[in-house]
Amino acid sequence: MxxxxxxxxxxxxxxCSLSKRKRLKAFIISMFRxxxxxxxHIDVIFxxxxxxxxxxxxFLKHNYYTDILSFPISNAGKPLVAEIYISVxxxxxxxxxxxxTFREELHRxxxxxxxxxxxxxxxxxxxxRNMRKMEDKYLGAYFKPKR
Numbered sequence: 001m002x003x004x005x006x007x008x009x010x011x012x013x014x015x016c017s018l019s020k021r022k023r024l025k026a027f028i029i030s031m032f033r034x035x036x037x038x039x040x041h042i043d044v045i046f047x048x049x050x051x052x053x054x055x056x057x058x059f060l061k062h063n064y065y066t067d068i069l070s071f072p073i074s075n076a077g078k079p080l081v082a083e084i085y086i087s088v089x090x091x092x093x094x095x096x097x098x099x100x101t102f103r104e105e106l107h108r109x110x111x112x113x114x115x116x117x118x119x120x121x122x123x124x125x126x127x128x129r130n131m132r133k134m135e136d137k138y139l140g141a142y143f144k145p146k147r
Contacts, residue, residue, distance in 0.1 A: 006025060007025075007029060007039055007040065007041050007042065008024075008025040008028050008029060008039075008041075008042050009041075009043050010025075010043075010044050011043060011044070011045045011046065012046050013046060013047040013048070013051060014047050014048045014051075014087075014088045014089070015088070016046040016088045016106070017102070017103075018046070018106070019103075024107075024110070024142075027138075027142055028042070028110070028114055031114050031115075031138060032080070032117075032118065035115075035118035035119070037117060037119070038079040038080065039079060039080050040074065040078075040080055041080075041081050041082075042080065042082045042083070042084065042114075042117075043083045043084070044083075044084045044086065044110060044113070045084065045085045046086050046088050047085055047086070047087060047088070048087060048088065048089055049065050049087050049089045049090060051085070051087070052065065052066060052067075052068075052069060052085055052086075052087040052090070053065055053066075055069055056069060059071070065087070065090060066090065067086065067091055067094055067109050068085065068086050068087070068090075068109050068112060069084070069085045070082065070083075070085075070113045070116045070117065071083045071084075071085075072117060080117055082117055084113040086109055086110065086113070088106075091105050091106050091109055092105075094109075104139065104143070107139060107142060107143075108135050111134075111135050111138045111139065111142075112131065112135055115131060115134050115135065
């Protein structure tokens, strides 16, 4: 098997508007660096609700829709090899429900997945608040105007 050409790759099983892909890849790499987590390779797969529901049922035994699933592939203590699956349909619906732009909600979900791999959790209210704080921090850093 050949080595991936980039440490971060995007795959589109569903149509998704994602501009400035090189910048986003570099930012994702910088997130791992800032969080002191070693990244070997991550695939971000944009798909539909059905694909994500099927994965949710198959791997987590959860029979409900979600916007993101994150799967670490490498062993603990090793540089991270992982996959993130994102439902474009869920992100669009969440953006509308939260009165957010699709662009911002999509980046929030991507950063959310990265933060899980950096050790952040969202099972309790306290963890969820901290996760949201970190998402906001990285969204602010990514979207801050250039001077």
